[in-house]
Amino acid sequence: MRTAITATALALALAATGAQAYTGVSPTLLADAQRTVSELGLDVDFDALTDEQVIEIYFAGSEDMASEKIRKIEAALNGEGTARAILERRVVVRDVNGDGTVGFDENGLMPQGENSVVASVQNYLDVNGFDVDASTLTDAQVAEIYLTAFGDQENGMEPSRDRIETFLDM
Structure with missing residues (x-):
């Protein structure tokens, strides 16, 4: 029972903040974004990201320099990305x-x-x-x-x- 209450409270908190996990991106795009983050040694909870954040991380992977990839990923995670x-x-x-x-x-x-x-x-x-x-x-x-x-x-x-x-x- 306590687990159900905690899960409900978490769902309500997420809904209240407008945060929604990715749902509209393809599995291969998600896998590429996760691979980019993993290769850079970053710790990102993809379950807490929006579609737009996942797409921006996907595009960050196409950068040549690791520092630019990290900058773009951080911008996406901080809600400062273009999407x-x-x-x-x-x-x-x-x-x-x-x-x-x-x-x-x-x-x-x-x-x-x-x-x-x-x-x-x-x-x-x-x-x-x-x-x-x-x-x-x-x-x-x-x-x-x-x-x-x-x-x-x-x-x-x-x-x-x-x-x-x-x-x-x-």
């Missing part, structure tokens, strides 16, 4: 219609949930006239399109169709 605003939008997306229903916003961004990153990319591609099945894309393509499509909007920039096409041709 922080995407997470904030996804929390709001839970009630896009104002009626308590879960949906996606006008650009296709999905709330947290199983396969939400791929679903968000698929929605974005559909809304913008790309005839592509997001489930057939590589993790790198999905992550790049996700951050470009939804991250650029937070910086006041519309994502470039040419950039998206470049990622589709990877």
Whole structure:
């Protein structure tokens, strides 16, 4: 009984802070991010990370210098990464219609949930006239399109169709 109460209290505390563990990233993207952290000798609890943090750690692994990888991972863990605003939008997306229903916003961004990153990319591609099945894309393509499509909007920039096409041709 005490375990159930503790688990419930922990779940409520996480919900109150808006913290949600990753749920929408692929297992291979997660494994690559974990490998990067392990190779650097860092101790990171991936169960406490958001999709956006996992994606940023995944991208940090492509840096050449270990110090730059660590800097980017620390920024992601501290909520200072480029995808922080995407997470904030996804929390709001839970009630896009104002009626308590879960949906996606006008650009296709999905709330947290199983396969939400791929679903968000698929929605974005559909809304913008790309005839592509997001489930057939590589993790790198999905992550790049996700951050470009939804991250650029937070910086006041519309994502470039040419950039998206470049990622589709990877």
